[in-house]
Amino acid sequence: MSSVVKKTMGTGAPGTDSSSQATAERIPAAKRRELILEAATGVFAERGYAGSTTDQVAKAAGISQPYVVRMFGTKETLFLEALDRAHGKLMRAFRDVIAAYDAGELAEELHHLDPAAGSGRPEQLKQLMAIAYADLVEDRGILMMLMQAFVAGHEPAIGARAREGFLDIYRLVRDEAGLSPETSRDFLAQGMLMNTLIGIRLPEIYEQDETAEELLECTLRSKLPMVLKASKAQRRAG
């Protein structure tokens, strides 16, 4: 039955033609939250904090912009939560490697490491964590999300979390993996270089530039094919 439309509207008619509403699928708030955070991570990673809009995040998450804002209050809060999520994923990835190593579950992977780098626990863990780090490039945006936070230090709230988060990583590498301060520094430095190469999208010109090719091979080693594949996939999607 074409029943009575509850027309309780106050001022403006919601309009259109009453047929298409395109309401997104109903999903429990907790799950929707995670979907938004995942979408936000991709958007913020690509365009930075100031360069992203809540509408871009909403579109990426397949919902409306007001819903994003209502769920997180402000764009800044959304960024901070996406940042925490990315930070947590990185910490988890490193800790998983350490735990697996100490449990002796990585016998296979150990054969593929560079023997010249040493065979102690810190030296091997350093190489294994570097691999885990490169693997995160595939997981859309985690590393660039962190990178974007690092250059948004002028925003007080973001800067504070970025500092804390970076020191967290440093302490993890130093205390839990057992690297010396100098080795920890070198490890982080390699990570920042990788972030930069990803940030300037160097993989996109890998085939066209000999220098880019050399630098990427030298930096990513065995993980280069995977990164190149991820780069191409992202270009198709973007």
Next chain:
Amino acid sequence: MSSVVKKTMGTGAPGTDSSSQATAERIPAAKRRELILEAATGVFAERGYAGSTTDQVAKAAGISQPYVVRMFGTKETLFLEALDRAHGKLMRAFRDVIAAYDAGELAEELHHLDPAAGSGRPEQLKQLMAIAYADLVEDRGILMMLMQAFVAGHEPAIGARAREGFLDIYRLVRDEAGLSPETSRDFLAQGMLMNTLIGIRLPEIYEQDETAEELLECTLRSKLPMVLKASKAQRRAG
């Protein structure tokens, strides 16, 4: 004499009270250009491309916003010119070190280098260039300007220049300083780590956090006092 005011105005009266005009000092366009670029470098370095406004640049340069826009056309062009300027300064700084070294003008500085790192030309140049790099932290914003370009890769024009610029630096280090690809990579990596530590403003919490202290000392070595001083000065100014 309170002569006749040439009131040729078309529509709206320019208004105010006819007394305060506050017109900036008249300066030749070429000189003004450089002043704007210097101001823009500071603003972009601090807030990034998307996070900066042409008005902030104008205020920093002591002129009006329309003048900034008219002189550079668009905000993007302004950013690109500031980027080129920063890139040029970095290249110049490295080349000056190499030239001075090859001319034998750095006998004094060589005594302060780490002997354990080796005494060949590449090894010594690597250390000298690292010092020159750290010195640029003082020169307000050069390094962060570059860093901001590195994370703005999604802007097509900026991304292209960032890629070219980064490869320029790599080639300079490899071909002109004579570092191997692996050593060049490590050199760049240390630079990116320094950028990151500056970006998250770690020097600001140097006194309050033991971890921050250790990481900064380990990364900046002899240049730490200078960076700390620059950090404090910037905080007073900002």
Next chain:
DNA sequence: GGATGTTGTAATCGAATGATTACTTAAAGT
């Protein structure tokens, strides 16, 4: 089957921002 809470949107608002227009005013030629 009506009340209630949850999930979602359309419409809209105010502030910010890049850009444009129309001027002014100080120098520099002539």
Next chain:
DNA sequence: ACTTTAAGTAATCATTCGATTACAACATCC
């Protein structure tokens, strides 16, 4: 002197964007 050019600003415009308000529709419980 008086025209011309160069250096600079005030006013304003069209968008964009984060946030708010007012609803709508579905689910669940009594």
